[in-house]
Amino acid sequence: MLDDIPPTARPTLSRGRFRHVIAVLVPGDAIGQDVATVRQVFGPRTAPEADVAALYEVVPCGERDELAPLETLITADTVIVPGVENPLAQRGVAVIDALRAAYAAGARMVAFGTGAFLLGHAGVLDGRRATTHWQHAREFREHFPSTRLDTESPHVDDDRVHTGAGMLSGMDLALHLLSLDVGRARAEAVGRAVIAAPRAGIRARRDGEEPMAVVMGWLREHLHEPLSLPRVAEELYISERSLVRKFRIATGDTIFEWVNRERVDRARMLLETTDRPIAEIAVAVGFGSPETLRRNFQRHVGTTARSYRHKFRHANLD
Known part of the structure; x- marks a missing residue:
């Protein structure tokens, strides 16, 4: 896989590693969709032209036992902080110190x-846009009065510091970083594979079509709730017939095939x-019962949720 990609089309590496390490900080109130987005964008794809997993290693980090230690942030090539539910909450000294040290490194x-x-x-945004x-x-x-806040842009680059804003900013920004x-070509292939249409230049939408990224963004925010076709169409002011047709054109799937995959990804x-x-x-991902989760997890991942957790934990201990 790596032999097929010229060095000029690969992410930067450090410390003699073969893969670019992305450390994802996962505090207790991390927004699950954002954490899942990192794996979706930088993880394996079925289509070879969109598979970038050989280039990256994604490592969830934090203070809980099941996560890699905070020190992993300090040696990472990229550190990603997902959105948090309580942005005004006080953060532990260890978390802030690790972010500060990663930036300094x-x-x-x-x-x-x-x-x-x-x-x-952590002081990373001092004097920055x-x-x-x-x-x-x-x-x-x-x-943060010393930071120049830009509320008009979907994401902002300031040297090696990148920030995103609002719904779908995680997907937009992740694909932008990949680009x-x-x-651009490989990032567009990944964008198509994860069925995203970011605002910042990597657009899969054709003129005259409904902005399916808005539909998918709304669905991701409501995965944990009971979803029906009439409800989705009503919430998004789209006729049911138009929604079904255009979602199928944009994704190749029915809405509920797509929703079930998203729920499985969030469960993972x-x-x-x-x-x-x-x-x-x-319940948290919207399947409602362990049996429904088991059936869909087996279908999409090829194993049970319990076995998946065991194998994931065992692999990280090796």
Whole structure:
């Protein structure tokens, strides 16, 4: 796989490694969708032209036992902070110190949405231009007056510090970073593979079509809820017939085939990064019951959720 990719079309490497290490900080209130997005963009793909997994190693990090230690941030090539549910919450000294040390060590620093608050507390955004979720712009300005907040851009690059804003900013920014690393064509292939249409230049949408990225963004935010075709169409002001037809054109799937895959991906993230019981995870991702989770997990992953968790933990201990 690596032999097929010229050195000029690969992400930067450090410390003699063969893969670019992406350390994902996973605090207790991390937004699960953002954490899953990193794996979706930088992980393996079925289509060879969109498979970048050989170039990257994604490592979830944090203070919980099932995660890699915070020190991993310091030796990573890229550090990604997902959005957090409580951006104004006080963060532990160890977390902030690890982010500060990673920045000092030369890592590329990335924040999705409200994750920018953690970079701000670490001093990474001092004197820089950045963005965050628009709903928290006022609080951000109050806490970080030395940062030049840009609320008009979907994401902001300032040297090796990258921040994203609002719904879908994680997917937009992740694909943008991939484009910087491996080129626009490969990033577009990945974008098509994960069925995303980012605002910042990597667009799969054709003129005259519904913005399916908006539909998919809404679905991702409501995966944990009961979903029906009438409800989705009503919430997004689209006729059911138009929604079905255009979603199939954009993705090749029905809405609920796509939703089930997204729910399985979110379940995988929770199995990897938490100790939550499987029955609780089933409810949290929208399957409702362990049996429904088991059936869909077996179909899409080829194993049971319990076996997947065991193998993932065992692999990380080797």
